Amino acid sequence: MKGVRVVVVGAGVIGFSTAVCIAEALPLCSVTLLADKFSPDTTSDGAAGILFAAKFPDIPLERQKHWFKNSFDHLLAITQSQHSPDAGVMLSSGWQIFKDVPADKTPFWSELVIGFRFMTDGELKRFPDYKFGHAFTTIKCECSSYLPWLEKRFRKAGGQVEQRKVNSLQELSNSYDIIVNCSGLGSKTLVGDDKVYPIRGQVLKMEAPWLQHFIRVSDGKTYIFPGIHGVTVGGTRQEGDWRLQVDEGDTKSILERCGALEPSLSKAKVLSEWVGLRPSRRNPRVEREVVQLQGRRVPVVHNYGHGGWGVTLAWGTALDALGLVRKCLDEMPPLAKL
Numbered sequence: 001m002k003g004v005r006v007v008v009v010g011a012g013v014i015g016f017s018t019a020v021c022i023a024e025a026l027p028l029c030s031v032t033l034l035a036d037k038f039s040p041d042t043t044s045d046g047a048a049g050i051l052f053a054a055k056f057p058d059i060p061l062e063r064q065k066h067w068f069k070n071s072f073d074h075l076l077a078i079t080q081s082q083h084s085p086d087a088g089v090m091l092s093s094g095w096q097i098f099k100d101v102p103a104d105k106t107p108f109w110s111e112l113v114i115g116f117r118f119m120t121d122g123e124l125k126r127f128p129d130y131k132f133g134h135a136f137t138t139i140k141c142e143c144s145s146y147l148p149w150l151e152k153r154f155r156k157a158g159g160q161v162e163q164r165k166v167n168s169l170q171e172l173s174n175s176y177d178i179i180v181n182c183s184g185l186g187s188k189t190l191v192g193d194d195k196v197y198p199i200r201g202q203v204l205k206m207e208a209p210w211l212q213h214f215i216r217v218s219d220g221k222t223y224i225f226p227g228i229h230g231v232t233v234g235g236t237r238q239e240g241d242w243r244l245q246v247d248e249g250d251t252k253s254i255l256e257r258c259g260a261l262e263p264s265l266s267k268a269k270v271l272s273e274w275v276g277l278r279p280s281r282r283n284p285r286v287e288r289e290v291v292q293l294q295g296r297r298v299p300v301v302h303n304y305g306h307g308g309w310g311v312t313l314a315w316g317t318a319l320d321a322l323g324l325v326r327k328c329l330d331e332m333p334p335l336a337k338l
Contacts, residue, residue, distance in 0.1 A: 200237075
């Protein structure tokens with residue numbers, strides 16, 4: 001295996017999680033991470049980073065559970081360590097509320113978070129327009145701290161980092177033996193995937209240190225997530241919308257919707273406004289293929305398309321991607337490993 005050159009494309013939470021997993025597990029490989037944007041300029045940086053998930057239609061539920069559990073356990077260990085403040089990872093308790101009682105009251109991840117239960121009638125009185133809710137403790141991971149922390153961990157494991165825009169896989173084929181594609185929305189052009197599309201998200205960061213519990217409406221468009229560096233208040237879920245500029249109409253709508261749930265936000269100061277494009281797909285693509293590049297057959301491992309669930313599933317899909325890289329290594333001719 002000595003001397004096998006692995007490149008990871010993408011420096012968001014998926015890219016750095018995958019790069020760390022590979023560099024730590026396969027110390028005899030040389031691992032390089034390439035990206036044109038790094039923290040604080042990635043989509044992951046603005047994510048609320050709260051751990052729970054939606055179901056993907058075509059991926060076995062056991063695999064999705066595995067992704068969630070591996071990510072939750074990884075981040076939970078950080079919350080219980082001295083790294084918690086540096087990594088921006090904390091426990092967070094709160095409520096997810098529903099306008100109507102859902103057909104499936106118990107989500108697949110309910111036994112993987114802490115203390116999951118249905119909200120009581122007394123708790124729901126606070127939200128008169130909502131008929132049902134979940135109460136639980138989960139994890140909040142703030143990527144503005146977590147990504148630089150992962151980068152340090154990656155470098156400590158011997159990883160190399162280079163800021164550079166990758167326009168095609170061809171330009172990597174002579175320098176690397178295995179390509180790991182974590183380019184998110186960039187996969188639309190990098191590997192010609194027409195199934196990946198943006199879901200535009202706009203959020204505000206607000207100063208409201210008195211807020212200790214999250215509130216999320218089940219449609220994912222309205223939420224209040226207290227964190228270490230302010231409260232993330234949102235949001236929007238605008239499919240196919242590529243706009244990166246702040247929309248004042250969206251800001252007004254966010255403040256109205258969130259203010260209805262938490263009236264004390266009227267006293268909070270807006271610290272910043274942010275827009276990001278979630279790299280969405282019907283199902284995340286976590287698989288491998290062999291691509292013909294400049295006369296060579298090069299293994300490519302894909303790990304992208306997580307939509308709004310990147311932070312939630314990052315470590316789980318990174319471990320899957322590591323397993324796929326191991327398979328690529330097992331199938332390489334002995335001379336390639338020297």
